Amino acid sequence: MQQPSKIQLEAIMHGEGPARVVAGPGSGKTFTIIQRIFYLIFNRQISPDSILTITYTKAAAGEMQSRFLADERSQCLTKGLGNVAHFGTIHGICYSILKERRGYQASLTSENKRIRIMEELLKNRGFERMCSAGFAAELLSEISRIKNGISFSGKDFGIPQGSLQLLLNDYTAFMNERGLCDFDDLILQSLVLLQENAAYREKWQHRIRYLLVDEFQDVNLTQYELIKLLAGKEKNIFVVGDDDQSIYGFRGSVPGIMKRFSQDYPEEKVLFLTDNYRSGERIVHFATEVVKKNKDRIRKEIHAGKAGGKIKGYCCETRMLEEEKLLDDIRSLDKKELFESAVILRTNREAILYEELLTKHKIPVKRKGKKAQNVFEGEVAEDIRSFLKFCKEGEKRSDFLRFMNKPDRYLSSKALLSERVSRKEILSYYRQNKEMCARIETLFTGLLLAEKLSFSQAVRCFRKQLGYENYLLSKYPGDKAGTMKILDELQEGCRLAERGESVDDFFDKMRKKTPCEEEQTEEGITVLTMHAAKGLEFQSVFLPDLNEGVIPDRKVKEEKELEEERRLLYVAITRAREQLFLYYTGERNRKLTRFLCDISLPWNRP
Numbered sequence: 159m160q161q162p163s164k165i166q167l168e169a170i171m172h173g174e175g176p177a178r179v180v181a182g183p184g185s186g187k188t189f190t191i192i193q194r195i196f197y198l199i200f201n202r203q204i205s206p207d208s209i210l211t212i213t214y215t216k217a218a219a220g221e222m223q224s225r226f227l228a229d230e231r232s233q234c235l236t237k238g239l240g241n242v243a244h245f246g247t248i249h250g251i252c253y254s255i256l257k258e259r260r261g262y263q264a265s266l267t268s269e270n271k272r273i274r275i276m277e278e279l280l281k282n283r284g285f286e287r288m289c290s291a292g293f294a295a296e297l298l299s300e301i302s303r304i305k306n307g308i309s310f311s312g313k314d315f316g317i318p319q320g321s322l323q324l325l326l327n328d329y330t331a332f333m334n335e336r337g338l339c340d341f342d343d344l345i346l347q348s349l350v351l352l353q354e355n356a357a358y359r360e361k362w363q364h365r366i367r368y369l370l371v372d373e374f375q376d377v378n379l380t381q382y383e384l385i386k387l388l389a390g391k392e393k394n395i396f397v398v399g400d401d402d403q404s405i406y407g408f409r410g411s412v413p414g415i416m417k418r419f420s421q422d423y424p425e426e427k428v429l430f431l432t433d434n435y436r437s438g439e440r441i442v443h444f445a446t447e448v449v450k451k452n453k454d455r456i457r458k459e460i461h462a463g464k465a466g467g468k469i470k471g472y473c474c475e476t477r478m479l480e481e482e483k484l485l486d487d488i489r490s491l492d493k494k495e496l497f498e499s500a501v502i503l504r505t506n507r508e509a510i511l512y513e514e515l516l517t518k519h520k521i522p523v524k525r526k527g528k529k530a531q532n533v534f535e536g537e538v539a540e541d542i543r544s545f546l547k548f549c550k551e552g553e554k555r556s557d558f559l560r561f562m563n564k565p566d567r568y569l570s571s572k573a574l575l576s577e578r579v580s581r582k583e584i585l586s587y588y589r590q591n592k593e594m595c596a597r598i599e600t601l602f603t604g605l606l607l608a609e610k611l612s613f614s615q616a617v618r619c620f621r622k623q624l625g626y627e628n629y630l631l632s633k634y635p636g637d638k639a640g641t642m643k644i645l646d647e648l649q650e651g652c653r654l655a656e657r658g659e660s661v662d663d664f665f666d667k668m669r670k671k672t673p674c675e676e677e678q679t680e681e682g683i684t685v686l687t688m689h690a691a692k693g694l695e696f697q698s699v700f701l702p703d704l705n706e707g708v709i710p711d712r713k714v715k716e717e718k719e720l721e722e723e724r725r726l727l728y729v730a731i732t733r734a735r736e737q738l739f740l741y742y743t744g745e746r747n748r749k750l751t752r753f754l755c756d757i758s759l760p761w762n763r764p
């Protein structure tokens with residue numbers, strides 16, 4: 159078995175009271191937490207049932223639990239005491255806190271459903287033109303900031319500031335009236351419940367005698383308040399985190415939370431886990447050079463536990479040369495190395511494009527545990543739903559607005575004079591413009607036809623005859639296969655509609671069918687985003703597109719946000735065990751990311 163280092167041992171054997179472990183990447187945080195749980199159970203005779211470990215994601219909780227159960231010491235626990243330690247996310251714990259309380263019946267609303275609700279509320283307030291899933295998601299993230307007491311981000315949403323507050327009120331009223339709640343509500347409601355109900359609070363404090371928190375740097379302030387309440391007067395709270403890996407600012411986390419803990423618990427024990435067991439020395443030094451430019455951080459010296467580590471940087475004249483060099487480098491790996499390597503990108507969309515590039519060049523890509531998408535959820539499904547509702551159920555203005563300019567027909571909402579859309583009215587509005595009139599006639603011919611067709615045939619008409627398929631293909635040029643797959647599955651799925659069934663009922667029914675997890679885990683190189691790479695490690699890591707505008711993202715301007723972008727790059731770099739490959743392009747005067755500009759590294763031309 160792996161032997162803990164002296165400092166890890168000190169953390170593992172910490173007794174009572176608050177402790178804060180400031181750790182670097184690859185320093186064995188998970189290992190330390192698991193060993194501490196065993197220490198508490200076997201050396202301090204703490205009942206496993208009263209130990210709770212909070213992780214940031216469900217996947218991390220599952221991973222930690224299986225590592226705990228894989229240790230043979232856990233076997234005698236299940237046999238002997240009949241209970242085990244608990245692992246869960248903060249949302250999971252809050253759900254239990256609320257559920258146990260008699261009468262609590264709120265049902266948790268999925269992200270997709272929240273987006274649909276927000277779209278509806280936007281329409282009700284007269285913002286039809288701005289209504290899209292992306293815009294609704296951005297507003298919801300702002301609402302989340304407000305609910306968590308974080309100041310307004312300053313983003314310009316193109317709507318008056320007062321309207322944002324109105325939308326927040328609408329959203330709260332909508333959720334309350336229907337007994338719905340979202341992830342923020344889970345935390346806020348649990349917090350209020352525990353604050354107001356002393357007996358219930360004490361019951362939970364008594365139940366959780368030892369609280370361990372992983373990835374503490376990503377906890378937001380409301381979550382932190384709740385964690386403090388659970389820790390209660392005994393304060394047996396053990397938090398582990400790396401402020402340099404705080405990358406969830408958009409969910410309200412702040413790297414300063416690690417410092418805040420020490421203000422709230424001045425009697426804390428502080429320990430620094432600074433030996434990196436994962437990466438070769440050169441990679442550790444390089445990563446440190448990158449992150450140390452951030453001002454808002456706890457200073458720490460990370461030491462490499464292993465010698466070596468290879469870093470190669472390439473400045474490519476064109477995007478095409480960059481892709482070719484990346485492909486060549488990946489091809490130079492043997493099969494085993496390939497399966498243990500990853501290409502890491504800034505955004506999801508880029509990850510999809512790179513996955514496609516590799517597949518096109520016959521490089522196997524791993525799709526591990528990826529959740530199959532329910533095609534009846536999302537933007538495309540919403541467009542199709544509006545189209546079907548319009549054709550089959552009353553030609554409503556709000557439905558028409560959603561699809562009328564997909565593809566762009568240059569139709570203005572001003573041409574829609576009444577709640578029920580009339581072809582005549584629109585034609586009369588554009589009577590001076592022959593081209594527009596021809597376009598409108600073509601659209602309405604298709605709509606009239608679709609009215610008489612089955613759901614599935616109508617979807618086909620929308621795709622092919624009315625140009626929706628080509629519109630999507632030009633919107634997502636890099637994801638042709640994905641777009642066609644969604645459209646095919648939606649069209650096929652619509653065959654399941656029953657005679658006389660309303661469009662909304664049918665879509666709701668189809669949305670409830672949970673898609674199964676993709677069973678096979680193909681062997682190949684992993685392609686993922688910087689956010690998703692957190693907590694993972696790979697033998698070789700490839701980082702393409704290290705250009706200004708990509709990282710930092712072109713929208714990011716403020717110093718605080720720039721520091722978070724730098725941390726993202728740090729997370730990506732520190733995933734590499736042995737080899738790190740970096741690429742950027744100088745095409746059309748594009749520049750290397752500012753985060754690497756002043757770090758000495760030979761940038762070779764391929």
Ligand SMILES: Nc1ncnc2c1ncn2[C@@H]1O[C@H](COP(=O)(O)OP(=O)(O)OP(=O)(O)O)[C@@H](O)[C@H]1O
Binds near residue numbers: 162400
């Ligand atoms: N004392 C030790 N001796 C040898 N190897 C160790 C020791 N502690 C941890 N390791 C190894 O170091 C690697 C990193 O550990 P772990 O994944 O727990 O790091 P982490 O701190 O959670 O990393 P990160 O925050 O970067 O995701 C693992 O392969 C682990 O087995």
